[in-house]
Amino acid sequence: DAKTTQPPSMDCAEGRAANLPCNHSTISGNEYVYWYRQIHSQGPQYIIHGLKNNETNEMASLIITEDRKSSTLILPHATLRDTAVYYCIVRVKDFAGGTSYGKLTFGQGTILTVHP
Amino acid sequence: GAVVSQHPSRVICKSGTSVKIECRSLDFQATTMFWYRQFPKKSLMLMATSNEGSKATYEQGVEKDKFLINHASLTLSTLTVTSAHPEDSSFYICSAREGLRRTGAGTEAFFGQGTRLTVV
Numbered sequence: 469d470a471k472t473t474q475p476p477s478m479d480c481a482e483g484r485a486a487n488l489p490c491n492h493s494t495i496s497g498n499e500y501v502y503w504y505r506q507i508h509s510q511g512p513q514y515i516i517h518g519l520k521n522n523e524t525n526e527m528a529s530l531i532i533t534e535d536r537k538s539s540t541l542i543l544p545h546a547t548l549r550d551t552a553v554y555y556c557i558v559r560v561k562d563f564a565g566g567t568s569y570g571k572l573t574f575g576q577g578t579i580l581t582v583h584p
Numbered sequence: 585g586a587v588v589s590q591h592p593s594r595v596i597c598k599s600g601t602s603v604k605i606e607c608r609s610l611d612f613q614a615t616t617m618f619w620y621r622q623f624p625k626k627s628l629m630l631m632a633t634s635n636e637g638s639k640a641t642y643e644q645g646v647e648k649d650k651f652l653i654n655h656a657s658l659t660l661s662t663l664t665v666t667s668a669h670p671e672d673s674s675f676y677i678c679s680a681r682e683g684l685r686r687t688g689a690g691t692e693a694f695f696g697q698g699t700r701l702t703v704v
Contacts, residue, residue, distance in 0.1 A: 511590070511677045511695030512628070555627075571618065572679070572693055574628040 472556045477579040480550075486543040488578050490556030493537040500561050501532060503541045505552040506577070512555065515541065519561075546582045553577040586612045588680050590696030597668055597703055605663045605699045607678030613658035614680035618693070619651075622675040634661040634678075668703040675700055 473491040480486040492501065502517040516523055516530045518539075523530040529542040543550055555577040587610040597603050607617055615636045620628040632653055633641040640653035650672075652664040661680075665672055677698045 506628075509675070509698065509700070511588075511679070511698045513695070514693065571630060571633065572628075573630070574620075576627050 472558055472575055474554070474556055474575065474578045476576065477581070480543075480546045480580060480582050482548060482582055482584050483545055486546040486550065486580055486582065488541040488543075488554050488556075488580060489538065490541070491538045492556070492558045495536050495558050498560055499558050501530065501536075501539050502557045502559065502572075503528070503530065504555045504557065504572070504574075505550075505580075506555070507549075507552040512574075515554075546580075548582050548584070551580060551582045553579050586610075586680075586694045588614075588678065588694045588696045590678055590699055592699060593697060594700045595702070597701070599669055599703055600667055602664055602666045603668055603701060605665075605676055605678075605701075607661045607663070607680070607696050609659045609680045609694075612680075614661075615658060617655060617661040617678055617680045619653060619661075619663050620677045620679070622677060622698075628677060631663075636661075665701065668701070670703045673701055673703045 471494060500517050500519050503515040504512040505515055506512045516525055516528050518530045518532055520532055520536055530539060532539045555574050557572055589608045589610055591606045595603055617634040619631045621631050622628045630643050631646045631651060634653045634655040636655045636658050642648045650666055652666060655661040675698050677695055679693045679695045681693055
């Protein structure tokens with residue numbers, strides 16, 4: 469799986485958009501970008517994933533650059549409960565029976581602190 | 585999303601004893617589950633892949649005799665930390681995949697809430 473680089477920490481004011489960047493310059497054509505977050509003392513939570521098109525769901529938006537070497541996770545209206553460690557993970561999309569089926573390799577992530 | 589439940593959420597044990605942690609997929613069948621360990625202020629590290637009906641696959645450097653994994657059914661995997669020592673104190677997290685039942689959408693992993701193990 470390709471390596472990712474994220475800033476160690478970021479701050480955001482409550483109610484404002486939080487934009488979390490991720491660099492993945494060695495990403496290959498069949499690798500997806502996944503985002504998870506981990507609130508303190510809890511298990512990680514899936515947020516969103518994408519291949520090359522921008523994606524949006526009820527939690528966040530994912531913007532992937534045209535060359536796919538970087539992406540940005542956007543939390544449109546951050547709340548205090550969004551304070552967490554955000555992990556950007558690049559990996560091949562799973563298929564049943566694949567040797568890495570379901571495996572996730574976590575980097576250090578970005579500590580996002582949302583303040584009042 | 586699918587639910588993965590871990591039990592217990594916290595456990596304190598004496599050095600030299602064994603501790604069992606359970607991971608259950610509540611509303612789906614999981615042929616494969618994963619066990620991670622996380623030290624304070626560190627990221628998650630994959631320990632092993634738990635396969636239903638067969639032996640677990642351990643990552644390099646993880647002692648298989650110390651961390652016993654059993655995946656007895658499609659909804660339950662257990663991790664037993666044997667002869668625990670203070671250095672085994674950590675946050676243990678399991679995850680499971682729902683599989684490809686949902687076409688194109690079943691690619692995310694669901695995590696348990698984690699188990700905080702403290703060995704005294």
